[in-house]
Amino acid sequence: xxxxxxxxxxxxxxxxxxxxxxxxxxxxxxxxxxxxxxxxxxxxxxxxxxxxxxxxxxxxxxxxxxxxxxxxxxxxxxxxxxxxxxxxxxxxxxxxxxxxxxxxxxxxxxxxxxxxxxxxxxxxxxxxxxxxxxxxxxxxxxxxxxxxxxxxxxxxxxxxxxxxxxxxxxxxxxxxxxxxxxxxxxxxxxxxxxxxxxxxxxxxxxxxxxxxxxxxxxxxxxxxxxxxxxxxxxxxxxxxxxxxxxxxxxxxxxxxxxxxxxxxxxxxxxxxxxxxxxxxxxxxxxxxxxxxxxxxxxxxxxxxxxxxx
Amino acid sequence: xxxxxxxxxxxxxxxxxxxxxxxxxxxxxxxxxxxxxxxxxxxxxxxxxxxxxxxxxxxxxxxxxxxxxxxxxxxxxxxxxxxxxxxxxxxxxxxxxxxxxxxxxxxxxxxxxxxxxxxxxxxxxxxxxxxxxxxxxxxxxxxxxxxxxxxxxxxxxxxxxxxxxxxxxxxxxxxxxxxxxxxxxxxxxxxxxxxxxxxxxxxxxxxxxxxxxxxxxxxxxxxxxxxxxxxxxxxxxxxxxxxxxxxxxxxxxxxxxxxxxxxxxxxxxxxxxxxxxxxxxxxxxxxxxxxxxxxxxxxxxxxxxxxxx
Numbered sequence: 001x002x003x004x005x006x007x008x009x010x011x012x013x014x015x016x017x018x019x020x021x022x023x024x025x026x027x028x029x030x031x032x033x034x035x036x037x038x039x040x041x042x043x044x045x046x047x048x049x050x051x052x053x054x055x056x057x058x059x060x061x062x063x064x065x066x067x068x069x070x071x072x073x074x075x076x077x078x079x080x081x082x083x084x085x086x087x088x089x090x091x092x093x094x095x096x097x098x099x100x101x102x103x104x105x106x107x108x109x110x111x112x113x114x115x116x117x118x119x120x121x122x123x124x125x126x127x128x129x130x131x132x133x134x135x136x137x138x139x140x141x142x143x144x145x146x147x148x149x150x151x152x153x154x155x156x157x158x159x160x161x162x163x164x165x166x167x168x169x170x171x172x173x174x175x176x177x178x179x180x181x182x183x184x185x186x187x188x189x190x191x192x193x194x195x196x197x198x199x200x201x202x203x204x205x206x207x208x209x210x211x212x213x214x215x216x217x218x219x220x221x222x223x224x225x226x227x228x229x230x231x232x233x234x235x236x237x238x239x240x241x242x243x244x245x246x247x248x249x250x251x252x253x254x255x256x257x258x259x260x261x262x263x264x265x266x267x268x269x270x271x272x273x274x275x276x277x278x279x280x281x282x283x284x285x286x287x288x289x290x291x292x293x294x295x296x297x298x299x300x301x302x303x304x305x306x307x308x309x
Numbered sequence: 310x311x312x313x314x315x316x317x318x319x320x321x322x323x324x325x326x327x328x329x330x331x332x333x334x335x336x337x338x339x340x341x342x343x344x345x346x347x348x349x350x351x352x353x354x355x356x357x358x359x360x361x362x363x364x365x366x367x368x369x370x371x372x373x374x375x376x377x378x379x380x381x382x383x384x385x386x387x388x389x390x391x392x393x394x395x396x397x398x399x400x401x402x403x404x405x406x407x408x409x410x411x412x413x414x415x416x417x418x419x420x421x422x423x424x425x426x427x428x429x430x431x432x433x434x435x436x437x438x439x440x441x442x443x444x445x446x447x448x449x450x451x452x453x454x455x456x457x458x459x460x461x462x463x464x465x466x467x468x469x470x471x472x473x474x475x476x477x478x479x480x481x482x483x484x485x486x487x488x489x490x491x492x493x494x495x496x497x498x499x500x501x502x503x504x505x506x507x508x509x510x511x512x513x514x515x516x517x518x519x520x521x522x523x524x525x526x527x528x529x530x531x532x533x534x535x536x537x538x539x540x541x542x543x544x545x546x547x548x549x550x551x552x553x554x555x556x557x558x559x560x561x562x563x564x565x566x567x568x569x570x571x572x573x574x575x576x577x578x579x580x581x582x583x584x585x586x587x588x589x590x591x592x593x594x595x596x597x598x599x600x601x602x603x604x605x606x607x608x609x610x611x612x613x614x615x616x617x618x
Contacts (some may be wrong), residue, residue: 013399014415015401016413020331020412021330021410021412022331022405022410023405023408023410023411024412024413025412025413025415026413026414026415027415027417028414028415028417029417032417032418062371062374063371065371066371090322092310092324092401092414094414096331096332099332101332102332103329103330103332103333103335104327104333104334104335105333105337105401105403105428106334106335106337107324107337107340108336108338108340109549115397132325196474236345243370279550292335300369
């Protein structure tokens with residue numbers, strides 16, 4: 001069983017409009033809703049890969065009920081979200097049908113009380129012993145202390161559960177200092193953490209700051225991994241066009257599933273790159289195209305060197 | 310007791326953003342939610358004026374539950390909404406804090422089944438006998454026949470209850486033919502109904518088509534009433550600046566409350582104009598400024614002539 005943590009869950013709403021014209025009124029032609037927040041996206045991909053996955057984090061209000069109803073309908077996903085009194089946030093993606101461009105509106109998220117934060121930490125500690133790995137994903141809602149992920153990383157390590165941290169800004173900086181097994185920043189997040197825009201140098205610096213392994217997402221150019229076992233670069237077979245929404249979450253699911261299956265690093269990376277690419281190629285945002293994944297996974301180029309023992 | 314009918318209720322969401330830039334991502338700085346749809350707005354104003362009001366129409370899903378929870382918290386409002394299986398629509402107003410401009414996204418509304426439409430008509434017929442007046446407000450959700458309002462007007466007349474119709478397009482055209490006591494179109498709706506852009510001519514034409522009385526909204530210039538009792542023009546004391554959202558619904562509430570109180574036409578019109586103006590002046594969209602209303606109501610200029618008996 002894998003655990004994903006999404007402290008700032010969301011109801012992701014997509015509105016298609018014929019053409020977005022600011023300061024006018026629009027008839028929405030199509031509405032879709034799905035559970036959102038990075039950890040929930042990761043859980044869906046893990047479940048699609050055949051892994052059992054438990055999701056935790058916060059849920060509240062009418063939006064939280066929709067998230068839970070849709071989530072528990074996914075086979076292989078166990079709902080262990082902790083109820084809070086404020087409502088789960090919405091994100092709204094307005095898709096302009098003329099240009100295909102997306103305009104995003106992200107609500108700030110519910111304010112979590114200290115009692116709710118304590119209840120979550122207890123629930124998390126109770127879940128850890130039965131988990132093969134844990135992923136801590138996304139932003140923090142208001143009210144949750146900025147050092148939250150550092151504490152959750154320490155609890156996972158104390159329980160002997162491998163922990164992946166995927167966040168940004170100050171929560172990432174603090175979390176890294178607690179020595180997570182793996183972080184998966186994009187180049188921007190990595191530069192913010194280390195001050196370096198040079199990916200190789202930045203991944204090495206992030207390791208010095210506490211991360212055991214660093215897998216940097218280089219966007220369409222694939223992944224760069226700096227680990228105690230060695231350094232690798234994994235590149236998709238071709239430059240892909242499509243919707244990058246959720247591609248990073250699919251990469252996290254790829255890394256985490258392969259870690260649990262005890263695959264060697266090159267196989268972990270090719271799975272992550274292929275899943276990420278198959279997400280970009282899928283017609284629906286955040287889904288992945290299984291056929292494309294299976295076709296791509298053998299064609300990811302992985303180059304690198306193993307660290308001398 | 311007054312009845313307002315809102316077949317296409319909504320959850321009105323307002324998102325404030327620092328500046329709306331299409332095709333980028335925005336952090337929403339403030340979220341507000343309130344029950345929406347013309348008839349619910351009319352009901353809130355009627356309740357604020359001290360009238361008991363029952364609201365009916367359709368409600369469904371998680372959005373419908375939020376609408377009902379907020380609505381029943383308003384003193385003086387009785388919830389008689391009919392449950393449906395599809396979810397109540399959302400409308401999203403994105404307010405650009407830099408310019409104050411609003412970009413509107415309107416979801417299409419739930420599809421109503423014929424069984425649900427029949428259930429509504431029965432509930433409506435049961436409610437009518439205890440009502441002093443009824444207002445039929447707004448657009449029709451998918452699945453409701455285009456002649457819906459015509460049928461509801463006939464049922465109200467058969468029950469001897471005065472009926473006001475506030476809609477547009479084909480539902481207005483059909484509804485007018487069923488001879489409602491009052492319609493309150495704006496100049497655009499009136500032109501679409503009659504083919505005439507000349508308000509006096511158009512109101513007379515609308516009466517020939519079946520409306521007993523026509524009160525045309527001339528925007529910032531007030532109201533023009535053509536009735537069996539006479540013709541009047543009611544003008545606010547000054548040109549007002551503010552948010553016109555809900556001004557038309559406040560005018561409907563003014564006309565309806567004054568009708569139930571059996572006030573003469575000039576008093577009905579000055580109340581409607583003052584409420585409308587006090588809604589434009591209120592800081593929150595759709596609310597009215599009570600002090601402004603009380604100050605304005607005596608200063609509305611009403612000119613006109615009574616029809617010779």
